[in-house]
Amino acid sequence: MQREISYDALESFIAGLRDSGIEKIAFGETSEKRPEQVEPGMLRLVDIERVELVAYRDSVIHKCVLNDVDRDGLFRRLTGEGFDVTRRSRNIT
Numbered sequence: 001m002q003r004e005i006s007y008d009a010l011e012s013f014i015a016g017l018r019d020s021g022i023e024k025i026a027f028g029e030t031s032e033k034r035p036e037q038v039e040p041g042m043l044r045l046v047d048i049e050r051v052e053l054v055a056y057r058d059s060v061i062h063k064c065v066l067n068d069v070d071r072d073g074l075f076r077r078l079t080g081e082g083f084d085v086t087r088r089s090r091n092i093t
Contacts, residue, residue, distance in 0.1 A: 004061040010074075013053060013064035014081065020057050025083050028052040028090040029071050052090065053078075 007013035017025070030050045035043040051071055053064040066074070078085045 002059045002061070004063060007062070007064040010053075010064060010066065013062065014078075016062055017055055017083070020055075020060070020062070022055045022057050022062065023082070023084055024055060025078060025085045026052075026054040027075060027078070027085050027087045028054065029087065030090040031071070032091045032093060034092070050090075 005016060007016060017023075028051070030048050030052075032048055033045045034048050036046045038044045049068050051066045051069055051074060053066070055062045075085060075087060
């Protein structure tokens with residue numbers, strides 16, 4: 001049976017991965033403008049700045065979503081702490 005653990009803070013995410021023996025992280029980054037419906041028939045463009053960190057082991061998905069974070073600094077921190085990080089863009093365009 002698969003389950004998902006969501007973390008609100010980077011530190012708890014890292015601790016959860018270390019406790020589970022996970023060394024690989026998927027680093028999905030989004031940096032673009034997207035339409036958001038504010039009322040019927042009206043859209044507004046909003047800036048999306050988000051990083052989704054995902055790791056998997058023993059049918060458990062570990063996930064942490066961070067908004068408005070220094071993406072390059074975060075990537076350097078994770079690799080500096082010994083994680084194998086695969087970085088991918090999640091932009092639509």
